[in-house]
Every structure is written in structure tokens, then in C-alpha cells.
Amino acid sequence: MARIKICGVRDRAAIDAAAAGHADYVGFVFFPKSPRNLSFDEASALAGMTPSAIRRIGLFVNADDEMIGAAVRAARLDGVQLHGEEGPDRAAAIKGRFGVEVWKALAVTTRADLAAARSYAGVVDRILFDAKTPPGAALPGGMGVRFDWRLLAGGRGGFDPGVPWGLAGGLDASTVAEALATTQAPLVDVSSGVEDAPGVKSPAKIRAFCEAVRAR
Numbered sequence: 001m002a003r004i005k006i007c008g009v010r011d012r013a014a015i016d017a018a019a020a021g022h023a024d025y026v027g028f029v030f031f032p033k034s035p036r037n038l039s040f041d042e043a044s045a046l047a048g049m050t051p052s053a054i055r056r057i058g059l060f061v062n063a064d065d066e067m068i069g070a071a072v073r074a075a076r077l078d079g080v081q082l083h084g085e086e087g088p089d090r091a092a093a094i095k096g097r098f099g100v101e102v103w104k105a106l107a108v109t110t111r112a113d114l115a116a117a118r119s120y121a122g123v124v125d126r127i128l129f130d131a132k133t134p135p136g137a138a139l140p141g142g143m144g145v146r147f148d149w150r151l152l153a154g155g156r157g158g159f160d161p162g163v164p165w166g167l168a169g170g171l172d173a174s175t176v177a178e179a180l181a182t183t184q185a186p187l188v189d190v191s192s193g194v195e196d197a198p199g200v201k202s203p204a205k206i207r208a209f210c211e212a213v214r215a216r
């Protein structure tokens with residue numbers, strides 16, 4: 001069964017809904033341009049509300065060590081998701097310095113974009129394949145944009161980028177079954193697809209998303 005990450009949680013209701021849906025991860029966004037951005041104090045409080053069965057992943061975009069360190073400590077993060085232009089060397093340095101799981105998001109439009117995953121094998125704990133947002137977009141993710149999931153449709157054994165992976169971008173309760181059927185993704189990550197407005201999570205949509213994943 002695919003693991004579930006609910007990204008961009010900002011309040012107790014969203015965390016409770018993720019727990020009710022047996023989500024595996026919640027994501028805390030540390031990117032000031034995002035409507036889901038958290039202060040370190042907010043993240044610390046949310047961490048205290050998160051059941052121990054759910055792991056906390058911090059999302060960063062080209063952040064420096066000072067910011068990542070402050071967030072790791074405040075929110076007692078289990079992992080970091082690098083959603084900017086962090087290369088394998090930067091990802092390795094972050095893993096070495098902070099000793100948490102490192103996920104690297106790769107922006108995908110065409111099959112050629114998948115090849116970059118290989119350069120992170122042995123470095124990161126997970127690759128997240130996300131859609132490329134349009135040129136000039138406000139954010140590099142979290143905008144409900146999807147890519148052609150058939151790019152991840154593997155042969156008999158399924159798609160194998162040589163490193164654990166997950167699927168993100170444009171998922172919601174009505175599309176995730178098709179996404180899973182097409183890709184056999186071992187993890188799905190959702191943000192805007194479980195919101196009523198940017199940054200406003202819907203507990204009902206979170207529960208529906210988790211049910212759609214678990215129903216498969």
C-alpha cells in the first residue's frame with residue numbers, strides 16, 4: 001500500500017485529519033513565499049500536536065544551513081524535503097550535517113527529467129517526482145500541477161529510478177487512484193489537492209484523500 005504524505009499542514013485540524021486517515025507523514029513548509037509557510041514557533045507547536053506514528057518532513061527551497069538547522073530543532077523534524085535546485089553534493093552535505101532523512105524533489109515535464117534521479121542514488125533517502133510549475137510561477141510546487149504519469153509506468157517490476165521514490169503534483173481524492181494505478185508509486189504527496197484555498201487545509205479532503213489511497 002502506498003505511503004501518504006500530507007504537506008503544508010498549518011493547524012491541529014489538519015494534523016488530526018491526517019492521523020484519522022493514517023497518513024504516514026505530514027509536511028511543514030519553511031519557504032516564506034508559500035501560503036503554507038510556518039514560523040519556527042508555529043512549527044514547534046504543530047510538532048507537539050503530531051502523533052508519534054506520523055513523521056514530520058520539513059520542506060525547503062534552496063535554504064541555508066542556518067534555516068534548516070533552526071527548523072529541524074524547532075519542529076523536531078524526521079526529514080527534510082529539498083524542493084529547489086539543491087544538487088547531490090548539497091543534499092549529501094545536509095544529510096551529513098543534520099542526520100535526518102533527505103528527500104529531493106525533481107521537477108518533471110518529459111522523460112529526460114527522470115534521469116536526474118540517478119545522480120542522487122546513494123545520497124538521498126527518497127526522490128519525489130513533482131510537476132514542473134510554469135515559468136514565472138510563484139512557487140516551484142504546491143500549485144496543483146500534474147505531469148504525464150505514464151512517464152513513471154514501468155515494466156513488469158514497475159518503474160525503478162534506483163532510489164526510493166514518491167509522486168507529487170496535482171493529486172487529490174479524485175485522481176490519486178488513477179495516479180497509483182498508472183505509476184504504482186510507493187508514496188504519494190499532496191498539498192493543494194486537500195485544500196479549500198491556498199494554505200487552508202480541508203480536514204474532509206484530507207480524509208477523503210487518505211481513504212482513496214487506502215481503498216486501492
Ligand SMILES: O=C(O)c1ccccc1N[C@@H]1O[C@H](COP(=O)(O)O)[C@@H](O)[C@H]1O
Pocket residue numbers: 007008027029031034035036059061083128130139140141142143144145168169170171189190191192193
Ligand atoms: O506547498 C508549497 O507551498 C510548496 C512550496 C514550494 C515548493 C513545494 C511546495 N509544495 C510541494 O509541491 C508538491 C506538489 O504539491 P500539490 O499537491 O500539487 O499542491 C508537493 O510535494 C508539495 O509538498
